[in-house]
Amino acid sequence: QVQLVESGGGLVQAGGSLRLSCAVSGRTFVRSAVGWFRQAPGKEREFVAHISESGSTIYYADSVRGRFTISRDNAKNTVYLQMSSLKPEDTAVYYCAVFLGDTYYLRTAYRYWGQGTQVTISS
Secondary structure, three states: OOEEEEEOOEEEEOOOOEEEEEEEEOOOHHHOOEEEEEEOOOOOOEEEEEEOOOOOOEEEOOOOEOOEEEEEEOOOOEEEEEEOOOOHHHOEEEEEEEEOOOOOOOHHHEEOOOOOEEEEEEO
């Protein structure tokens, strides 16, 4: 059974930083590309970042490029999302999921979603 568990969310002031973690179990992690998405209240879940199996291919949403960094540690079966220069509009529940193929920024290309971790940015 594949499980993804997100952690690291919290409440920070605008301009601050957070690092989210996504621990993957039940699947050969080194063969799993992973994506981060987020969902704000009343909005659709949106793509944030994607990292390939080896970490050599990375994509970001325009809204976070230059502020967020996705990385992975295959020895720890974990993907990270380092978030800096946070803004109130980054407030959302952040989810990670395993990429099954097709278009990396589409929610439908992913499966095995975690339960999410809340990120709240105060102004």
